[in-house]
Amino acid sequence: MTLKQKVKQPRKKGILIVLSAPSGTGKTTLVKKLKQVYPDIAVSVSYTTRKPRKSEKDSVDYHFISEKEFKKKVKTNFFAEWAKVYDNYYGTSKSFIEENLNKQKIVLLTIDTQGALQIKSRYPDAILIGILPPSLKEQRKRLEKRGETEQNIVRRLTESSIERKVLLQKYDYRFINIDVEKTLEKILAIIKREKENAGTKI
Numbered sequence: 001m002t003l004k005q006k007v008k009q010p011r012k013k014g015i016l017i018v019l020s021a022p023s024g025t026g027k028t029t030l031v032k033k034l035k036q037v038y039p040d041i042a043v044s045v046s047y048t049t050r051k052p053r054k055s056e057k058d059s060v061d062y063h064f065i066s067e068k069e070f071k072k073k074v075k076t077n078f079f080a081e082w083a084k085v086y087d088n089y090y091g092t093s094k095s096f097i098e099e100n101l102n103k104q105k106i107v108l109l110t111i112d113t114q115g116a117l118q119i120k121s122r123y124p125d126a127i128l129i130g131i132l133p134p135s136l137k138e139q140r141k142r143l144e145k146r147g148e149t150e151q152n153i154v155r156r157l158t159e160s161s162i163e164r165k166v167l168l169q170k171y172d173y174r175f176i177n178i179d180v181e182k183t184l185e186k187i188l189a190i191i192k193r194e195k196e197n198a199g200t201k202i
Contacts (some may be wrong), residue, residue, distance in 0.1 A: 018120070023148075083118075139157065
């Protein structure tokens with residue numbers, strides 16, 4: 001056996017990206033555009049105990065399950081991360097992440113900062129990207145356009161202030177989303193760099 005044969009080659013792997021953004025920041029639009037560029041991207045669908053909204057579809061927007069089912073999954077270590085947000089639980093499947101990373105795919109999680117920090121702890125190579133609104137005023141305007149109630153707007157703006165601190169302190173990259181196309185370009189540049197580092201053929 002030659003020395004070259006003895007040297008273990010680095011294992012090619014996928015890329016794990018966590019995208020976090022307060023409500024009304026343009027996260028959904030960015031994810032759609034990323035899927036257009038990378039049709040094979042593995043976008044995680046979170047599990048939740050909250051009730052579906054009228055426009056939401058099970059297993060597309062979320063996996064809607066009961067609190068009893070959720071707690072069973074917690075006990076069996078099903079989730080890579082989970083958190084209780086207000087009165088509802090949210091979590092990400094561990095097997096979904098690991099199976100797709102092993103397939104050398106780009107894995108995208110769109111989760112809040114609580115979950116993102118759990119993911120970073122479990123998967124140190126995960127890339128945390130935070131998206132921020134141009135201003136709270138602009139964010140309020142976007143939420144109003146979505147038809148949110150005043151109560152929900154106030155709650156989401158309060159959450160946004162807390163999330164902003166975490167994004168600025170703990171995330172690998174932070175972008176203010178003034179122009180969606182320019183923000184997309186920045187995210188694509190990160191993915192390109194990470195692909196080269198990972199040695200993946202994605």
